[in-house]
Amino acid sequence: MTIRRVSGEEILTLSHPLRAYAFDASPKVADHDELRRTWLPYQEGSRTLVVEEDGTALATATAIPMRQNLRGRVLPMAGVAGVASHPLARRQGHVKKLLHHLLDEAHDEGQLLSALYPFRPSFYERFGYVGVPAPRTVTFPVADLAALLRAELPGEVTWGRTGTGYDEYSAFLDRCLGEWHGFAVFPERRRVWVRDDDSRWLVTARVDGVTEGLLTYRIDDHGGTVHADGLLALSPLARTLLLQFLARHVDQVDRVSVVVAPGELPELWLTDLAVVCETRVTRPDHSAPMVRLLSTDALAGLPAGAGRCRVELTGDRWLAGTYLLDGTTGHLEVLPGTTGTAGGAATPTATLTAAGLSALAYGVLDPAEVVVRGLGAVPADAVGELRRLFPRELPYLHAGF
Ligand SMILES: CC(C)(COP(=O)(O)OP(=O)(O)OC[C@H]1O[C@@H](n2cnc3c(N)ncnc32)[C@H](O)[C@@H]1OP(=O)(O)O)[C@@H](O)C(=O)NCCC(=O)NCCS
Structure with a gap:
């Protein structure tokens, strides 16, 4: 049994059949010419591994070199996708070995974070991942936006297809990456799929000539629904410009369904807006994403409150060790914490799993929740220190369009 990296045609012949069986309707004859045109080019640059025995692929997994914002710092992130094993080779430990191998390589390559969409979160919790919020889908009658039709708003919208508007779309995603905690982007060679696929309308909101928001969407029918993949707005004005654009469909469609960031409160967008918010x-x-730190280097320099805590990281091949986390300068310093007196005798000590530390770093769990979720042992004096070091913050892992 060997684990090796595959590329080009071998992705089609060894990895794709396992993925197709796991994630697509089947049985179906694979159209390799179609896959060579519409799928394979976008795999380039990603790391696809297979477990192979006697020429048969038993399991596969891919790491996509992405970037993600962690509390304001943009860091290299391994997006794990296409994890699948042969139906006759499941529960034999192949995927466990494969994920260790894949994340070892990602770690050695300098990826400091990792994220994925789990089929079952408990499976990936054992690999150190922790859940982050799922986006919300908001549905409302387009008629409820009518009040916006006559509003004078200082800004403009542009409208077209994702194919022609791709450059503005791509530049705006990079801007969101810099400004939005948790936001992640694909590498350019994969992101261009949105341009080449050209299957969505694209509307952008510009204020003083600068793109401040965008929406990609499709319409299912006359009298039907606008399905918007994601409303991305960096200001309330940009969001309102996009809603005003949707209001112009009042005599064309019945409803709007739009995916929004976890912290959005659509019931406050407009008076008389009847909304249903669903997660x-x-x-x-339909899984909520999961994330993890792949290295404690991800923590260095993050904005932090004035806390100080020793953490013993246990049970993880990438993070194991003892560190002193110090936020007294306003930015996190990660120091060796191995000596008994590191940080001073009075420095509180917490024991954390990789998932526990990742939950604190991404701001999704309070230290007290880390304890009740079984992701660490945090004595009362360490709870306060970790709270200061890692204030709660809501990440938005935007995926897809
Ligand atoms: C999920 C899947 C990838 C697991 O592959 P596998 O080769 O059976 O996994 P492994 O044998 O390496 O299992 C690793 C560990 O997870 C456990 N495990 C495996 N499948 C599990 C499941 N469905 N639920 C909970 N635990 C599971 C195993 O028992 C093993 O535990 P151990 O370390 O205590 O021995 C495989 O069943 C599959 O291809 N499913 C369909 C596609 C899919 O869902 N992919 C995941 C997309 S995110």
Whole structure:
């Protein structure tokens, strides 16, 4: 049994059949010419591994070299995708070995973070991942936006297809990456799929000539629904410009369904707006994303409150060790914490799993929640220190369009 990296045609012949069986309707004859045109080019630059025995692929997984904002710092991140094993080779430890191998390589390559969409969160919690919020889907009658039709707003919208508007779309995603905690982007060679696929309308909101928001969407029918993939707005004005654009569809469609960031409060967008806000998390298909730190280097320099705590990181091949986390300068310093007196005798000590530390770093769990979730042992004096070091913050892992 060997684990090796595959590229080009071998992705089609060894990895793709396992992925297709796991994630697509089947049985179906694979159209390799179509895959060579519409799928394979976008795999380039990603790391695809297979477990192979006697020429048969038993398991596969891919790491996409992405970038993600962690509390304002943009860091290299391994987006894990396409994890699948052969139906006759499941529960034999192949994927466990493969994920260790894949994340070892990502770690050695300098990826400091990792993220994925789990089929079952408990499976990935054992690999050190922790859940972050799922986006919300907001549905409302387009008629409820009518009040915006006559509003004078200082800004403009542009409208077209994702194919022609791609450059503005791509530049705006990079801007969101710099400004939005948790936001992640694909590498350019994969992101261009949105341009080449050209399957969505694209509307952008510009203020003083600068793009401040965008929406990609499709319309299912006359009298039907506008399905918007994601409303990305960096200001309330940009969001309102986009809603005003949607208001112009009042005599064309009945409803709007739009995906928004976890912290959005659409009930406050407009007076008389009747909204249904939904978060669906089901197994195995509608999952909330999961994330983890792959290195404590990800913590260095993050904005932090004035706390100080020793952390013993246990049970993890990438993070294990003892560190002193110091936020007294307003930015996190990660120092060796191995000596008994590191940080002073009175420095509190917490024991954390990789998932526990990742939950604190991404701002999704309070230290007291880390304890009740079984992700660490945090004595009362360390709870306050970790709270100061890692204030709660809501990440938005935007994926897809
Ligand atoms: C999920 C899947 C990838 C697991 O692959 P696998 O080769 O069976 O996994 P492993 O044998 O390496 O299992 C690793 C560990 O997870 C456990 N495990 C495996 N499948 C599990 C499941 N569905 N639920 C909970 N635990 C599971 C194993 O028992 C093993 O535990 P151990 O370390 O205590 O021995 C495989 O079943 C599959 O291809 N499923 C369909 C596609 C899919 O859902 N992919 C995941 C997309 S995120």
